[in-house]
Amino acid sequence: MSRNGSSDVENFMDNLRDRTSGEEEFHQAVHEVVESIMPVVRDTKAYRDAAILERLVEPDRIVSFRVAWTTDKNETRVNRGYRVQFNGALGPYKGGLRFRPTVTQSVLKFLGFEQVFKNALTGLPLGGGKGGSDFDPKGRSDDEVMRFCQAFMTELVRHIGADRDVPAGDIGVGSREIGYLFGQHRRLTAEFTGVLTGKAPGWGGSLIRPEATGYGLVYFTERALEKLEDGLKGKRVAISGSGNVAMYAAEKATELGCKVVTMSDSSGVIHDPDGIDADKLSFIKDLKLERRGRISEYAERYDVEYREGAKPWSVECDVALPCATQNELDGEDAKELVKNGVMFVAEGANMPTTADAAKVFRDKGIPHCPGKASNAGGVSVSGLEMTQNAQRLSWSAEEVDEKLKGIMRDIHDRCCAHGTEDGKTDYVRGANIAAFVKVADAMVDQGVF
Secondary structure (H helix, E strand, O other), rough: OOOOOOHHHHHHHHHHHHHHHHOHHHHHHHHHHHHHHHHHHOOOHHHHHHHHHHOOOOOOOOEEEEEEOOOOOOOEEEEEEEEEEEEEOOOOEEEEEEEEEOOHHHHHHHHHHHHHHHHHHHOOOOOEEEEEEOOOOOOOOOHHHHHHHHHHHHHHHHHHOOEEEEEEEEEOOOOOHHHHHHHHHHHOOOOOOOOOOOOOOOHHHOOOOHHHHHHHHHHHHHHHHHOOOOOOOEEEEEOOOOOOOHHHOOOOOOHHEEEEEEEEEEEEEEOOOOOOHHHHHHHHHHEEEEEEEEHHHHHHHHHHEEEEEEOOHHHOOOEEOOOOOOOOOOOHHHHHHOOOOOOOOEEEOOOOEOOHHHHHHHHOOEEEEOHHHHHHHHHHHHHHHHHHHOOOOOOHHHHHHHHHHHHHHHHHHHHHHHHHHHHEEOHHHHHHHHHHHHHHHHHHOOOOO
16 A cells, blocks of 8 residues: 555545446445545554455445235236345344335445444444345335235345344334234244344334434433533534434433424424424424324424425534434535534434535534444344343343443444544544454454455
């Protein structure tokens, strides 16, 4: 490698783009990591000799398969299914299944690559993977979703196992889909094993799994603000989204004394300067989980501002938690947040911040934490579910919550250990290096294969 770290990064990325053309989401995720870890690779002979970085960006395997199923009208439909088993150096592959029309191999490679680092940060023995299909469960009957899940699992069953690969839910794959997938796995194998997480608590699932990503995001933020100044209490929090992550982040932030001032959906954003308290959040839960309504109904109910087609980042806030979708917070949004007084940004979604936005935060000295660290609460509780399954135990909600809080605080401290210089923490660099070193050392120990 050359002495010029920037040249090393660009040379590596040029080579990767040549070999994986068109996979823009994957390239974005890799570039963010490689920028951070290249100095570590350059200075560590064992990593260079074992070509760790070159091996790390190639999945262990990608499985692509046809999923044929029938509608309620007995019409045959065909979708494409995937499982990307990205890296298993630390344990069984672990990562969600996503059912959404926008699912492509590039998207799943980006998510699987991020999952490797996220899982490493938890301290649990988990490799990284991701999977899913371009099937859209929206508007489908329960019977249609069941038939699709059964067809999907009929192929997937040969690639997964409690000690091999343990999928979970993701966008479009909730408790209903996990139930159908698990039932088909049990039918095909005649075994009741912890091969999927996100199960209902009555038959092997963990308590507080739906809340875990949002709660974990706030626990991470709480730890960071304890280090930065006087803690989380009293802070104004801008949250994007109104799905599980956003709702439970709002719930925990409010519980810890914050004032949550925004939530959003694809139609627009509401701004409630008085704060979205527990009663108001209950309305949002009913609106989104039961009635499938639009966030604008909140504005009508509570007589607050609704901005159609807008995002939350133009309001005054102390903390920003992007929890909606990939690349939702761009460079101009970041400048708005800085202008409006933001002091800490932590990602609740997967890669919601563009490279331009991350640069704005870095240049302005605003701590910005990537999702691989701050939204690791979901996979952490999935890992705890695996432990409960293996031991045939069921922990209380309080036990799981306490373990989750400890994991998130430990993740924060690992980021600080590898990303702090002159008293300031670069959470992106810290998270990437901490995770990379853990995975790279395991790969060196296990030899070349």
